[in-house]
Amino acid sequence: MWLVLPLLGLIIGAYLGSAVTFQLPAVYLKYMSIAVLASLDSVFGGIKAILEEKFDGTILLTGFFSNALLAALLTYLGDRLGVDLYYAAIFAFGVRLFHNLATIRHYCLLSFRKKRSMRQEYDGMRHGEYDE
């Protein structure tokens, strides 16, 4: 049931986002892309935490904002210094995305296998009963 939740949230957000007609000046496009990455990272991080049953809303929210702020700071600094420091943020977020996705996948596969083997055990037991 909870898997529907992020999808639902994404759809609501997408609807709101496409309804907005406000246009951002081209200078801030970099910051926007960083923000998108940071929030995507948070979503995956959240899913991972839920699966591991370690979810803490405050940590997730503060993590999202501090990550976004640091990334924005790096971008700004990079603009001032003439070094594309925002690649560092993109890289970090990208790596984390993959990492989180891998953890989610591992977890799902493992729990699926566990369930199956449990069911087989259970079936085996029932068959055993009938056999005897």
Add this chain to the structure above:
Amino acid sequence: MRKAIPTFLIICILTGFLLAFQFTTQNKNASFNAVSQRNNNLITIIHDLEKEIANQEDQIEAMRAQLNDLQSTHSKGKLQDLQTTLAKAKVEAGLTPVVGKGIIITIDDNQEGMKANPNDDPNKYIVHDEHLLNLVNELRIGSAEAIAINGHRLITTSEIRCVGNLINVDMSRVAPPYEIRAIGSPKLMIESISMGKLAELENDNYPITIEESEHLVIPAYRGDLQFKYTNKS
């Protein structure tokens, strides 16, 4: 896990919002780029300047007509002689509209050839400034007395120059099909062209026609004519 739902929903909505927003901005940016906007600005500037030039040319023409009127009103004795010389000189310089026997050459881009070979270099199929220059040269060899390209009178200082995919004649853009009008002996001019580049142009499949005309009107030179550095020796 119940506690996770509101926070997680907020994050999800935020992500969806940012994604959609970024997506729409990127889409808009693809169709709206700075270079094309700058080009549009330049185009409007060019159009405005062209309008201004046309206005000023009209003004020049009006003032010339006024001057002619003034000159023709007071004419006595020696002054009259001078004025006839002046009038003749003006006709020769191209400052008055002229009429006479001559030919009209029409030449267009080889559009059929371009359509037939869309992958080919389009330069092989469009009329270039050199083509017009050659034709004008040959008309002059055939003793043409007055020449105009698409209504732009050629005078001694006129230039024919390539500007991108158009041609400038006397600083004004002309577009194909090009119509070259020339007053002079039709026989001589046609002979001169036929001996020159006509065969080459026909070989390259440019649509080109030559007509003779008994009553050809050629407009006056519309630009300004000032000699700042040239003095009588």
